[in-house]
Amino acid sequence: MFQHYQGLGHAAIHTKDMDESIAFYDKIGGTLSQRASIPTPEGDKLLALVAFGGITLELIQSPTKAPMTEGCIPHIAIYVDDLDAAAAEIKAAGVDTFMTLEKKVLPNLFGGLENWFFTGPSGEQIELLHML
Template identity: 75%
Template sequence: MNCKELYEGLGHIAVHTRDMEESIRFYERIGGTLQKKDAIPTPDGDKLLALVDFAGATLELIQSPVPAPMTEGNIPHIAVYVRDVDAAAAALREVGVDTFMTEEKVVLPNLFGGLENWFFTGPSGEQIELLHML
């Protein structure tokens, strides 16, 4: 199957933040709407996450327990919605993509109501997330 046929649209644009509440207030002040908040436990503490609708796109705000380096900016990845993460990954492999960041997709049944994803990198190191909401 053609890779392009598997994409359903932009999932979100991830944005690192130093202060989650400040970022949420900022985006709400300029017309955004908070949709969901969640957290992922890590060995260093909780990684805080929020989905904010803004100007026709969804931002995934990320506050890591250890501040993320922002030397070149604070947008770590883009996410693309797909109906089937496995099929999308297989189609990408068929066209030569071999830069998947994990051996298998990740399933997070409790994050944002459930999702599965699989990250790969582009030629300049940019991270692209195949995303299916459960």
């Protein structure tokens, strides 16, 4: 049923200062692979992908103070080979907590991607991620 899963896509981490976080991960063996930004009404949301310890970290600096009530990791991402099929299977399993009615397609972000978020029983966010 869940044959579309391909592995952990990344762990997202809120940061107060993007440059400081990139320098920190570089200092402890991480490697910056990409930087990007997404315009929001409050200002640009800064993003960076850092390879570290065999996984990818997505660093996120919001233009406004990010909520840190449960720590600084806002979601996990799971790579899928077919986003629509994976989402359909999850919905067929009874999950009705998708955060938007449709997937997002972002052709200019990190070389192009499509994603769709849903929440788990404790409010944790899970991203289905397909790189284009």
